[in-house]
Amino acid sequence: MKWPHILSLSFTCWLAIPGQTQPVIVLSTNWPEALVYADSVLLGPARYHIFRLPAGKRMLRVVPPEGDTWAIPARTVMLPDTTADTLQITVTFRYHYRIESVPSGARIFVRQSERQRFLGETPFWDAFEAPLQDTLYLVRPGYAPVALWPGQQVWNRHRVYLQPLETSVPEVQPGGPTVRRRRWITYAALGVAVAATAVSVHYKFQADRLYARYEETGDPTLRPRIRALDLRAGIALGIAQLGLGVAAFRLIFR
Numbered sequence: 520m521k522w523p524h525i526l527s528l529s530f531t532c533w534l535a536i537p538g539q540t541q542p543v544i545v546l547s548t549n550w551p552e553a554l555v556y557a558d559s560v561l562l563g564p565a566r567y568h569i570f571r572l573p574a575g576k577r578m579l580r581v582v583p584p585e586g587d588t589w590a591i592p593a594r595t596v597m598l599p600d601t602t603a604d605t606l607q608i609t610v611t612f613r614y615h616y617r618i619e620s621v622p623s624g625a626r627i628f629v630r631q632s633e634r635q636r637f638l639g640e641t642p643f644w645d646a647f648e649a650p651l652q653d654t655l656y657l658v659r660p661g662y663a664p665v666a667l668w669p670g671q672q673v674w675n676r677h678r679v680y681l682q683p684l685e686t687s688v689p690e691v692q693p694g695g696p697t698v699r700r701r702r703w704i705t706y707a708a709l710g711v712a713v714a715a716t717a718v719s720v721h722y723k724f725q726a727d728r729l730y731a732r733y734e735e736t737g738d739p740t741l742r743p744r745i746r747a748l749d750l751r752a753g754i755a756l757g758i759a760q761l762g763l764g765v766a767a768f769r770l771i772f773r
Contacts, residue, residue, distance in 0.1 A: 542603055544570040548581060548610045550673040556580040559735060565610075572598070572606075581610045582734060588674045589730045590644075590746045591615055593737060613646040616669060617676045618655070621757050621764075625659040625681060641679075642753070650675075657681070678757075680764070708765040715759035722752035 544562075546555060551566035557576035565581060572579075577600070582593040594610045618627060620641040627638040630653050639645065641657065650671035657665040662681035669675055726748035733741045 541572045541574055542598075542601065542606045544572055544579065545605060545607045546570065546581075546610065547608070548612070550581075550583070550612050552584040553610075553612070554582045554584060554734075556582060559737075579608065580737060582737075583674070585730075587617075587676065587749060588615075589726070589733065589749065590742065591646075591674065592739065592742065595737075612673045613648060614650045614671070615646045615674050616643065616651065618643040618657075618667070619676075619678045619753065619757065620657055620659070620665075621678070621680050621761055622659070622662075623757070625657040625662070625665075625679070628656045628658065630654050630656060642750075661685075680760075704765075711758065713759075715755045719752045719755035719759060722748045722755065726752060 544555075546565055546568055548565045551564065553565045555562040555565050555567075555570060556579070557570075557573050558578050558580075560573055560576065562570040564584075577598045579596040579598055580593050581596075583589065583591045591612065594612065596608055596610065598606065618641055623641045625641045627640065627643055628635045629638050629651065635656070638655065651669040652671075653669075655667040655669050657667060657679055659681055662683055665679050665681065667677055667679065670677075726745050729741050729745045729748065732738070733745065
């Protein structure tokens with residue numbers, strides 16, 4: 520998937536600092552939480568707006584903040600060798616949406632007035648030039664539909680737990696041994712939850728280490744590996760949560 524972006528530069532002479540040889544950067548962006556680097560030197564969060572460019576630096580990078588936003592590529596601006604005292608730079612990120620459901624495979628629709636448009640299926644990941652303005656509906660056969668407000672930040676992530684339309688058949692049936700024989704299902708669900716949690720933590724730690732390298736080097740070849748590890752961690756976490764849900768349901772309604 521391509522992640523086009525909008526970068527614009529304009530040069531002015533206001534905000535000049537007497538005797539200063541390096542220009543001042545005036546940054547405008549729709550993601551104030553992003554981090555600003557001059558080459559590999561951290562200047563600070565984008566919300567500071569004004570940065571002094573270190574001597575000898577000609578590349579400005581606006582990097583997504585730490586967390587699960589690693590799949591969003593950094594925006595890079597090559598600064599010209601100019602005598603201007605001030606550089607005004609605008610960096611605009613696209614609006615990213617990640618929607619997951621447990622279980623997965625739910626169809627996502629956008630409701631627009633009296634019409635609805637199919638958006639995709641969970642797990643869903645996409646980016647748009649403008650934020651989504653309408654309510655989303657998650658629909659899966661056998662489960663109650665869910666309405667979801669998509670959000671209007673640069674990074675919007677949602678995890679939805681779908682509720683079955685019909686409850687399972689009670690275990691209390693004639694003959695006590697039947698209940699005892701089915702206790703293994705609860706233990707198995709707990710075992711799956713513990714194992715899946717361990718796997719999720721393992722993959723998440725690996726993804727975090729690679730993301731730290733990505734922040735230092737800006738190497739784009741690391742992103743597919745990080746995304747694969749994060750996806751595995753998310754799947755394992757979903758399985759763990761499903762296992763805990765099954766175990767809790769059986770313990771409550773036994």
